[in-house]
Amino acid sequence: MKPSASLRTALSVNVNKVALLRNTRHLGIPSVTRAAEICLQAGAQGITIHPRPDERHIRAQDVFELHDLLKNWPGAEFNIEGNPTQNLMEFIRRTRPHQATFVPDSEDQFTSDHGWSFPQDAERLAPLIAECKALGVRVSLFMDPVPEQMAAAKAAGADRVELYTEPFAANWGQAGQELQLQVYAKAAQAALDVGLGINAGHDLNRDNLAAFVARVPGLAEVSIGHALIADALELGYAETVKAYQACIDDGVARRKS
Numbered sequence: 001m002k003p004s005a006s007l008r009t010a011l012s013v014n015v016n017k018v019a020l021l022r023n024t025r026h027l028g029i030p031s032v033t034r035a036a037e038i039c040l041q042a043g044a045q046g047i048t049i050h051p052r053p054d055e056r057h058i059r060a061q062d063v064f065e066l067h068d069l070l071k072n073w074p075g076a077e078f079n080i081e082g083n084p085t086q087n088l089m090e091f092i093r094r095t096r097p098h099q100a101t102f103v104p105d106s107e108d109q110f111t112s113d114h115g116w117s118f119p120q121d122a123e124r125l126a127p128l129i130a131e132c133k134a135l136g137v138r139v140s141l142f143m144d145p146v147p148e149q150m151a152a153a154k155a156a157g158a159d160r161v162e163l164y165t166e167p168f169a170a171n172w173g174q175a176g177q178e179l180q181l182q183v184y185a186k187a188a189q190a191a192l193d194v195g196l197g198i199n200a201g202h203d204l205n206r207d208n209l210a211a212f213v214a215r216v217p218g219l220a221e222v223s224i225g226h227a228l229i230a231d232a233l234e235l236g237y238a239e240t241v242k243a244y245q246a247c248i249d250d251g252v253a254r255r256k257s
């Protein structure tokens with residue numbers, strides 16, 4: 001299948017790291033739902049979360065609050081990532097998001113670092129994929145960029161694959177950059193050829209994103225969290241310091257001499 005060159009790649013903002021910061025106090029700031037709202041108002045097409053079993057960042061309550069926000073936001077996509085053999089399926093059953101991304105992480109995994117393997121994972125994934133689809137939830141499988149794996153992902157019932165992009169990102173600006181672009185383009189084409197849609201994510205950032213979008217065919221969606229939230233902090237420092245300085249100036253001006 002030859003994808004259209006004008007396909008608009010959707011941006012789904014992963015708000016895990018907003019929750020991580022929020023969880024260091026009992027004040028509810030920064031608000032995860034407010035962050036999601038601002039991202040959608042700014043033009044993001046969706047929100048991604050990865051509620052890990054230890055609730056180190058996204059908590060169960062966040063899942064339900066984001067569900068309430070997104071169901072009233074026309075056109076916005078809610079994508080919940082996780083391991084369907086752990087805590088993911090209960091969230092899927094209760095919220096029926098637009099997309100479930102199955103990720104083969106262990107319970108205490110530092111961060112995602114590999115995709116599913118076929119044929120080993122086929123038997124346990126197939127019924128869970130079928131259940132999601134019966135609930136009206138699109139299923140994407142987190143996969144390493146291996147063309148030979150794509151037919152098996154399709155046979156298990158997946159609608160899309162999410163290409164795990166950390167190896168691409170790690171090679172950005174290095175000698176391996178061009179080779180990585182070719183690897184991902186080939187994997188995406190193999191997925192398209194068997195009728196899968198293409199998502200991608202992990203360590204995508206403002207340096208490496210444009211080349212990835214330009215070179216990987218049929219890229220329907222990227223989910224970006226860590227770098228985007230870090231950039232949001234940095235791009236906001238100056239305005240924020242000015243706002244706090246204005247509060248101090250106001251207080252000084254109100255002092256009784």
Ligand SMILES: CC(=O)[C@@H](O)[C@H](O)COP(=O)(O)O
Pocket residue numbers: 014016017049050052081103110111112142201202203225
């Ligand atoms: C599935 C994936 O690629 C991850 O990037 C994940 O959603 C990030 O999880 P953490 O925010 O816990 O590192």
Ligand SMILES: NCC(=O)COP(=O)(O)O
Pocket residue numbers: 014048081162200201202203204223224225226227228
């Ligand atoms: N699926 C990847 C994702 O949601 C965000 O990954 P990262 O940008 O936080 O590495």
